[in-house]
Amino acid sequence: MRYNIFNKAHLPMKTALITGCISITEALNEVAFEPVSLKKVEEVLRIYKEQITYEALHILPFIFEYEPSIWTNYTSEHDKATGLSKKLSGLVQTYHKEPTKNGKSKIMKLISESFNEFMLFNFNHMDDEEAVVNEILWRNYQDNVLVQIEDRIETLPHLAKSGRQRNRLHIATAA
Numbered sequence: 001m002r003y004n005i006f007n008k009a010h011l012p013m014k015t016a017l018i019t020g021c022i023s024i025t026e027a028l029n030e031v032a033f034e035p036v037s038l039k040k041v042e043e044v045l046r047i048y049k050e051q052i053t054y055e056a057l058h059i060l061p062f063i064f065e066y067e068p069s070i071w072t073n074y075t076s077e078h079d080k081a082t083g084l085s086k087k088l089s090g091l092v093q094t095y096h097k098e099p100t101k102n103g104k105s106k107i108m109k110l111i112s113e114s115f116n117e118f119m120l121f122n123f124n125h126m127d128d129e130e131a132v133v134n135e136i137l138w139r140n141y142q143d144n145v146l147v148q149i150e151d152r153i154e155t156l157p158h159l160a161k162s163g164r165q166r167n168r169l170h171i172a173t174a175a
Contacts, residue, residue, distance in 0.1 A: 003143040005059060006130045008153045013051050014126065016044045017119045024112045034108055038092055041115060045085050048122070052078045055129075058152045063136045070132060077125050084118040 020040045027037035056078065064071040091114055095107040137146060 002134070002138045003146045004130060004134055005137060005146045005150050006126070006134070008150050009051055009054055009059070010126045010130070012047050013044075013122065016040075016047045017122060020044045020115060021119055024108075024115055027108055028112055034095075034104065037108075038095060038111075041088065041092055041111065044115075044118075045089055048081070048085055052081070054153055058149055059133065059137075062141065062149065063133055066140050067136050070136060074129060074133070077129075081118070081121055081125060084114070084121055088114045088118050 020037075020043070023033065023037040023040040027033040056075070060071050060074060088111065091107060091111045095104055095111065098104045098107055
């Protein structure tokens, strides 16, 4: 198998989506977890913005020349996901403004539903994107070029931070 250019870009998002889902599930069972869950949702939304920015600037342009319709398709999917992220963000803002515990609990359920929709859309999108876009890139570029493109992820703080923390964890605990 050839080099998967999405290894670094998708890992932080996949990890954040899974931990976000767990956090929201905990919050639905105990009100004390709600602020932690909301911070996790906000983190997911930040990582999402960075991921699509990275892809739009550093990956999708490499397929435009060869498959403009695929570029259009993924740009459109990013627009759909952005709509879902805005809906989710709006619910988080509504939660913060809600004065009552009962109201916050109802909004938290809506956040859970919206997050699940966002999560499922993104997992399906990432799986499809990895299969289709990688195939186009593999036909037209060598792996060393793909590695160089992927290294540009360092320009995005949350994506780069996620990768560096995993690499440094063993070094930090070994001392």
